[in-house]
Amino acid sequence: MAILITGGAGYIGSHTSVELLNAGYEVILLDNFSNSKPESLQRIKEISSKDFKFYEVDLLNRNNVEQVFLNNHIEAVIHFAGLKAVGESVSIPLHYYHNNLTGTLILCDVMKKYGVKNLVFSSSATVYGVPDQVPIKENFPLSATNPYGHTKLMIEEILRNLYVADNDWSIALLRYFNPIGAHESGRIGEDPNGIPNNLMPYITQVAVGKLNELQVFGNDYPTIDGTGVRDYIHVVDLALGHLKALEKVMFSNGIMAYNLGTGTGYSVLEIVAAFEKVTGKKVPYRIVDRRTGDIAICYADPSKAKDKLGWVAERGIEVMCQDSWRWQEKNPMGYESKVMI
Incomplete structure (x- = not known):
């Protein structure tokens, strides 16, 4: 029996695939390469020393999705696939709603048809909107400030309705905060198309000379230095959280939400300073x-994941910066690079 990973070639999907393979799971990866590269698949195999099936499939194509289920014995699904840029979602909302919602509806309908009712869903801390207080707990009111966040919120509600209608489903909603870092090998990491939407790849691309300067979006927030504060989590810790959630859904029924974060917030400028300290690289920046759709402060209370899943984020901010830089330095042009030794 295999675990299907949608969006398995992407940033978080690739790291989760490595950890699942290392833990002895059989995995099947599905991706349409809209925000990922085929090269990541080879690197997953290299790091894990294991092979796996891959399907280049878009979730919007129901017939192709059905073929994956028809030709494999799938026990559970980890669902990463989806568009994920906050700013872009504000510009092209209909595209985000169609892609993220319709893709998930098709996936769940096919899962139901083939009797696969174990699901780990890649949600987001954006479902908390503008929280009244921090740290953020799972029982806080839910809302969203941008179309991307709304798609995550709506999918969570769809999945809750799905469980109410059929209690055989077992679903984990993983609300993660801000993943950064890369595998310690420097062989897989975050490789966004175009100018990065996320902070760390923006910083590393400036440090490697691919971009001239970092744009810091606002310095008038009510924070320690006026820049936005986020809960940054190492992508490998996040991947291990998916393993724990998978174990949970495989052996219980119900639907439960979990925050995956460190419980510590850092401002944009604090991240820049930590990166410069660890790497010795200067990161010029400009306030814009x-x-x-951005909010001032967002960090997790991750205690529920610790209590219910036995999961704790272990890697600190310096390791996150070191691993991010190792990936970028070895792969200055991302997966298209000739690897630097």
């Missing part, structure tokens, strides 16, 4: 206007 706030980005539509």
